[in-house]
Amino acid sequence: MVTRSSTAKPGSDPGLDDLGLHQRYLDPDATTIMQVFQYITTQESEDDEEQHALQRALTSARLLSDLETHPACIMVALLRALPWPRQESLAQKIPLDGEILLLARDLHRLDQVLVQIDHQESGKASDAERLEGIRKLLLTLVQDIRVVIIALAERVWLMRASASMETSLQHQLARQTLDLYTPLANRLGVWFLKWELEDLALRILEPDTYKLIAQKLAERFIQREAYIASVVTQLNDALIEHGIRGEVYGRPKHIYSIVKKMRSKNLIFDRVHDIRAVRVIVDTIPECYTVLGIVHQxxxxxxxxxxxxxxxxxxxxxxxxxxxxxxxxxKIVEIQIRTHEMHRDSELGIASHWRYKEGAKADRSFEERVVWLRQMLDWQNEVAQARGNPIPPREETIFVFTPQGRVIDLPRGATPIDFAYQVHSELGHRCRGAKVDGQMVPLNQPLHNAQRVEIVTVRQGGPSRDWLNPAYGYLKTHRAQTKVRQWFKQQNWEEDVASGRALLEKWINRTGKTPPALEQLANHTGYSRVDDFLVALARNDISARQIEEILSPTPAAPHEISLLAPTSANTAPTNKGILVVGVSDIATVVAKCCKPVPPEPILGFVTRGRGISIHRANCRSLAALTTRQWQRLIPVTWGQQNMSAFATDLVVEAQDRQGLLRDISEAFTREKVNVTSVNTQSHGTQARMRFTVQIDGLEQLARILKALQGVTGVEVAYRA
Incomplete structure (x- = not known):
């Protein structure tokens, strides 16, 4: 066994400068940083892997120092030279602040997830939606933004060290870097790391393209930076000369971004005008245009x-x-000019740089989290010399893996059953158990970020009614609850078909007449399918009187038909406030099958001995009755209303619970609606209620339906 090599100068105690940590903001923490460094460099190393870990730690610490990140980041980066258990041991031995150990623990968790992703991504083509889910997972997983920054710095080291790896491994690392790491760096505004990662990945994946663009640039990176510095100096002098205070800075366009722009805009190299770019930030909009004039002069x-x-x-x-x-x-230089407010909007608002570059679909809750992350990063840069406790992020969504590596997002508190229904409805119906990270768990156990969930199913079966009971905590998502209710409603459908058939047979036996075919009965009542007709019977959507009229049709009497002959050209009102064209002083009755309400369109049907029955124009029963007796139809309209209220039927379908009927009654009371009858049916946890109410018109009807929809547990409310 050999002792790890140190970068300190021989014959002297090492200091921050010996580590390449030249940033003076680290001076207050120099003693602690050097304690960590001395410990990790004096440990006995058994293999090359630990030597690589040491090099990764030192390189990452230097990169983080250049970014002026919080001193805790530097210490955690150095700790990473040790395996996780020894990191904990050292943190307690020195001792280190609790936040440092928390950062190290989060980074270790992130390592485990990334290893899992590596296995799942192997041999798979990139999928935009899946990759977006993984990026969100990585950001949601950590409790502190600094964890992601350290991971990005370590990725830079890995990409730099990849030259000695096999070609296939290099390509896998480069693709994953472009898929996961550079978008994260872009979203967090860590441009310094993003640019290097992109260029390193391009050099691996497309070496010929990289070399070609590098040759066309005909200058080294340092020379390009020096050129931009010269432009910035000249522009700053010009602004000072005109009395304008502004920030001027720039950077040369990196090779990857040049290639990307050439391809996206189908340009040749000579037409790419922002190879060198400078940005000017001023206080006001008028100053933006003044600076533009100065630049063009x-x-x-x-x-x-x-x-x-x-x-x-x-x-x-x-x-x-x-x-x-x-x-x-x-040489062509692109110059961007904006105000400080525009710059903040561009960085933190809906025009944030990552959204502008990637063109991803808007996601408000995730954008709010990215805004928080960016703000926290800025705060850490500003107070890097002071220790602070990070503000915990608002976590509303979790991200878990399927066995195939797909990332599924769920609300916090979601269960394995929610997961199953999110993947596929049939998987949820047949769910009987769940494994989380290989261990069997209860179906109502909440899931957590980065877990791998596997659903245990049966070949046939359906959900349990207990899943709909909130007290048991099986379901969190609205999607899962809806799918379970729909499944049970489909089962009730079959029961209702049988009930409707039995009810029809009862009516037929009572009349003693030979009935027409079921298809004919269904068509007469406006249903195209027999099962729909039978379900309507069971649910009282078709009345016994309608069936009796179909089973015992009455031929039209001559004196009734004569009512259709107009006695005058005028339209006369009836005693019900309904105008019957060409007929006066005739009795009218509102049909019970549809119970029309003004001002909806209506039609009259001449009956024997009961005057004219008034139906909605789209009434199914009316359509069935007039199939063979069309001559009984008569035009009618609403006249001046003498009736104070009209009766109509409302249907409410809801999840049954204690106090449901009371809450629905309160909704009727608030809208000053009189309820004349109630018919309720319950099937397990589902309730179906039919109310006959008195209303003064369609406006009041719309209000009461909206009020019923707002009652807790109500799934749907509609007019029968």
Whole structure:
């Protein structure tokens, strides 16, 4: 066994400079940082893997120092040279602050998830939706944004060290870097790491393209940075000369972004105008246009390369002035000009940089979390010299894996049954057990982030009614609850078909007449399927009187038909406030099958001895009755109403519970609706109620239906 090598100079005690940590903001924590460093470099190493871990730790610490992250990040990065159990031991031995151990523990959890992803991603093609789910999982998983920053720094080291790996492994790392890590770096605004990761990945996946663009740039990275620095200096001097205070900074366009722009806009290299880019941030909009004039006075603008996104913002409200000019040495430079407010909107608002670049579908709750993460990152940069306790993120969603590696998002508190229904309805119906990370768990046990969930099923079967009982806690999601209710409703359907058939046979036996075929009965009542007709019978949607009229049709009497002959050209009102065209002083009765309410369209049907029956124009029963007796129809309209209220039937389907009928009655009372009859049916946890109510018109009907929909447990309320 050999002792790990140290980077300290011989014959001297190592300091932060010896570690490459030159940032002075770390000085207050130098003693603790050096304690961690000395411990990890004096441990005996048994293999090359631990030497690689040490190099990863030192490189990551330097990168994080360059980003001026919180000192705790530097310490955790150094701790990562040790296996997880020894990290805990060292943190307690020194001792280190509790937040450092929490960061290390979160990073260890993240490691475990990434290993799981590596296995699941092996040999699979990229899928945008699945990758988006994994990115959200990684951000939601951690309790502190600094964990993601450390992971990104470690990924940079791994990509740098990948040159000695096999080609297939290099390609796998590069693809995963572009799929997962660079979008995360982009979303968190860690541009410094994002650019290097993208360029390293491109060099592995497309070495010829990388070399070609590098040659076309004809300058080294440092030279490009020096050129941008020169442009920034000249532009700063010009702004000072005109009395404008502003921030001017820039960066050269990286090779990956150049290739991406060439492909997305189908450009040749010479037409890419933002190879070198500078950004100017000022206080006001007028100053933006003043700076634009200064830029165009100082350098010659490129024709056709000016965009005013302040006057005409992009669809995502992105605002800025974009122009391209022939800068020093006649090299083209793109310049963006915006206010501080526009810059904040671009970074944190709906036009955030990651949304603008990636074009992902909007997700409000996740965007709010990214805003929080970005704000926390800025806070850490500002107070890097002070210790603070991170604010816990608001976690409303969890992300779990299927056995095939698909990421499923669920609300916090969701159960394995919710998971099953989210994957597929049939999987939920046949669910009988669940394994979480290989261990059997109760079906009502809440799931947590990054767990792998496997559902144990039976070949045939259905859900349990206990799943709908909130006291047992089986279901959290509305989707799962709806699917279970629909399954039981389908089972009740079959029962209702049998009940309807028995009821029809009872009526037929009572009349003693030979009935027509069931198909004919269904068509007469406006149903295309016999089962629909029988269910309507069972649920009282078709009355006994309607069936009796179909079974015992009465031929139209001559004196009744003569009512259709107009006695005058005028329209006369009846005693019910209904106008019968061409007929006066005739009795009318509101049909019980449909119970029309003004001002909906109506039609009259001439009956024997009961005057004219008034139906809704779209009444199914009326359509059935007039199939063979169309000559009994008579035009009618609503006249001046003498009736104070009209009767109509309402149906409420709900999840049965104690106090349901009371709450529904209170809804009727609030709307001042009189209930004249109630018919309730219960099937397990489902309740179906039919109310006959008196209302003064369709407006009141709409209000009461809306009120009923708002009652807890009510699934649907509608007019019969």
């Amino acid at each position: 100082h350098w010659v603008p490129v024709v056709g390369e000016f965009d005013d996104y302040i006057a005409r913002p992009k669809g995502n409200h992105y605002r800025s002035l974009h122009t391209a000019v022939h800068g020093p040495e006649d």
